[in-house]
Amino acid sequence: MSLTDDQIRRIARLARIAIGEQESAEVRDRLNRVLGLIDQLQAVDTAGIEPMSHALDLVQPLRTDVVTASDQRAAFQAGAPAVDGGLYLVPKVIE
Amino acid sequence: MLDSSLTELQAALAAKKVSSVELTRAFLARIQHLNGALNAYITVDEGTSLAQARLADARRARGEAGPLTGIPLAHKDIFCTRELRTTCGSRMLEQYKSPYDAHVIEQFGNAGAVLLGKTNMDEFAMGSSNETSHFGPVRNPWDKRLVPGGSSGGSAAAVAARMAPAATGTDTGGSIRQPAALTGVCGLKPTYGLVSRYGMIAFASSLDQGGPVARSAADLALLLNVMAGHDARDSTSIERPKEDYTRELDAPLKGLRIGLPAEYFGEGVEPGVLQCVREAIRWFESQGARVLPVELPNTALAVPVYYVIAPAEASSNLSRFDGVRYGHRAREFADLADMYCRSRAEGFGAEVKRRILIGTYVLSHGYYDAYYLKAQKVRRLIARDFSEAFKQCDVILGPTSPTTAFALGAKTDDPVQMYLNDIFTIPAPLAGLPGLSIPCGFDAKGLPVGLQIMGNYFAEAKMLGVAHQYQRATDWHRRVPKETPL
Numbered sequence: 001m002s003l004t005d006d007q008i009r010r011i012a013r014l015a016r017i018a019i020g021e022q023e024s025a026e027v028r029d030r031l032n033r034v035l036g037l038i039d040q041l042q043a044v045d046t047a048g049i050e051p052m053s054h055a056l057d058l059v060q061p062l063r064t065d066v067v068t069a070s071d072q073r074a075a076f077q078a079g080a081p082a083v084d085g086g087l088y089l090v091p092k093v094i095e
Numbered sequence: 096m097l098d099s100s101l102t103e104l105q106a107a108l109a110a111k112k113v114s115s116v117e118l119t120r121a122f123l124a125r126i127q128h129l130n131g132a133l134n135a136y137i138t139v140d141e142g143t144s145l146a147q148a149r150l151a152d153a154r155r156a157r158g159e160a161g162p163l164t165g166i167p168l169a170h171k172d173i174f175c176t177r178e179l180r181t182t183c184g185s186r187m188l189e190q191y192k193s194p195y196d197a198h199v200i201e202q203f204g205n206a207g208a209v210l211l212g213k214t215n216m217d218e219f220a221m222g223s224s225n226e227t228s229h230f231g232p233v234r235n236p237w238d239k240r241l242v243p244g245g246s247s248g249g250s251a252a253a254v255a256a257r258m259a260p261a262a263t264g265t266d267t268g269g270s271i272r273q274p275a276a277l278t279g280v281c282g283l284k285p286t287y288g289l290v291s292r293y294g295m296i297a298f299a300s301s302l303d304q305g306g307p308v309a310r311s312a313a314d315l316a317l318l319l320n321v322m323a324g325h326d327a328r329d330s331t332s333i334e335r336p337k338e339d340y341t342r343e344l345d346a347p348l349k350g351l352r353i354g355l356p357a358e359y360f361g362e363g364v365e366p367g368v369l370q371c372v373r374e375a376i377r378w379f380e381s382q383g384a385r386v387l388p389v390e391l392p393n394t395a396l397a398v399p400v401y402y403v404i405a406p407a408e409a410s411s412n413l414s415r416f417d418g419v420r421y422g423h424r425a426r427e428f429a430d431l432a433d434m435y436c437r438s439r440a441e442g443f444g445a446e447v448k449r450r451i452l453i454g455t456y457v458l459s460h461g462y463y464d465a466y467y468l469k470a471q472k473v474r475r476l477i478a479r480d481f482s483e484a485f486k487q488c489d490v491i492l493g494p495t496s497p498t499t500a501f502a503l504g505a506k507t508d509d510p511v512q513m514y515l516n517d518i519f520t521i522p523a524p525l526a527g528l529p530g531l532s533i534p535c536g537f538d539a540k541g542l543p544v545g546l547q548i549m550g551n552y553f554a555e556a557k558m559l560g561v562a563h564q565y566q567r568a569t570d571w572h573r574r575v576p577k578e579t580p581l
Binding site: 003007008011012013014015016017018019020027030031033034035036037038039040041042044046049050051052053054055056058060061063072075076078079080081082088090091093 | 190191192194286287288301302327330331333334396398399400402403410414417418419420421422423424428430431432433434435436437439440443448449451452453455456457459465466468469470471472473474475476478509510511514524525526527552
């Protein structure tokens with residue numbers, strides 16, 4: 001199947017990526033070529049096959065619930081675009 | 096010295112024929128000389144490298160040197176480093192300075208290796224030609240009009256052009272092996288879970304695996320000895336005893352069972368590639384190895400499976416780049432949602448955006464079963480083919496890439512053509528298996544051809560032994576690219 005401009009706008013909104021008017025035709029064309037490639041999978045008989053979600057069938061390891069990391073807030077916030085008093089700043093969302 | 100193996104460098108350092116500072120200076124000078132033309136490195140900082148080299152020399156003077164102490168290494172710019180910025184080839188992270196080192200960087204740091212610089216790569220490791228980097232394409236040292244492959248193209252080009260004795264890379268669908276093949280060097284993608292992903296910027300978490308790029312299999316083994324090992328900070332890191340990956344380097348080839356999948360020798364593979372690979376296989380036979388046919392019937396489905404699973408995982412992983420906690424933030428925006436949308440539109444390049452969009456689509460309501468679940472089922476079929484094949488053989492041989500290096504710009508207009516170039520490297524990571532590429536000759540254009548050696552889970556030592564035996568009898572891996580003479 002191929003995507004319409006409306007569908008692409010919807011996907012872009014879900015992905016939080018702005019797509020300009022000029023780009024949209026090229027994005028649609030290229031995405032549809034990729035969809036053409038992955039549509040080949042529809043013809044494969046996978047009845048009774050367990051999905052493989054990971055390279056190795058691993059058991060998720062658990063650790064004891066104890067504090068292991070130290071406070072590194074300042075180091076982690078050093079690269080943030082806008083911080084104040086230990087808080088990340090974003091545009092106002094509540095009036 | 097620039098052309099020496101890691102073993103030779105070790106010996107020279109141990110015998111005090113050269114100091115780490117001198118060695119590091121020699122490579123920094125080589126980088127200075129060639130990087131303008133090749134663009135293999137994104138970030139190099141002499142002060143950082145020389146300070147580490149002085150520490151390595153002091154450690155050696157105290158009698159505490161290990162096998163890699165004092166040896167300068169280049170790291171793909173996907174591994175977080177405290178000392179140098181980590182860009183992942185993206186505008187999004189152009190100024191990003193990590194507060195911590197990746198596990199792999201820590202391991203090399205503990206070993207006393209010197210950080211020579213951060214190598215160029217496709218943006219967020221999404222690409223097979225190094226043309227999606229925000230910092231410009233890397234050029235192939237064998238012919239500067241050609242791509243070096245990707246996404247670890249900077250690491251491969253740096254090792255090929257003797258701008259580093261060895262380097263690290265990461266492989267999700269072939270990003271270590273394919274550039275190694277296209278630049279005439281060696282690259283190993285280990286079994287999934289062998290090398291910690293801590294501090295390695297995530298692309299597709301069920302596939303991503305770090306590994307070494309070097310000029311010989313023996314050097315790869317020395318590097319893997321340092322890189323591999325359990326790390327509790329990566330929940331998929333495997334807990335198993337430490338191995339010495341050099342232990343089978345001298346194992347004889349007699350009796351080795353080599354599987355040849357017909358699917359890797361069919362249409363679409365350049366004649367020059369087939370010829371070199373077939374000649375290498377004949378050499379193995381002459382050494383007493385036994386060749387037998389194996390079947391990997393779902394090979395052609397690997398590319399479509401990959402282009403569902405990898406974008407799906409990428410769309411989730413890259414959602415962290417929101418212009419709030421790190422990375423690029425747009426200067427102008429209307430509100431919070433607009434800030435996310437514009438920051439991501441400006442920070443990501445076209446290929447990364449396309450993959451996020453594909454991933455978002457295949458995971459979205461109503462399409463999940465048809466695409467994502469379906470791809471996971473076909474992934475199982477591909478993994479099963481390998482487990483059947485490895486009941487009959489010890490290693491599987493074939494070409495790493497269907498073609499030798501191609502021209503810059505040749506495949507950028509059609510994403511599908513670019514993706515199909517990875518047809519022989521994508522199956523192994525889908526199954527979680529290790530894969531190795533070593534040079535096995537040159538085509539009529541004088542471009543290097545890669546031989547791929549795939550093995551069963553945790554068969555790295557055996558695969559490296561097979562490669563090392565071949566490299567004792569051949570000198571393809573010693574050839575110096577003609578555009579970057581010593």
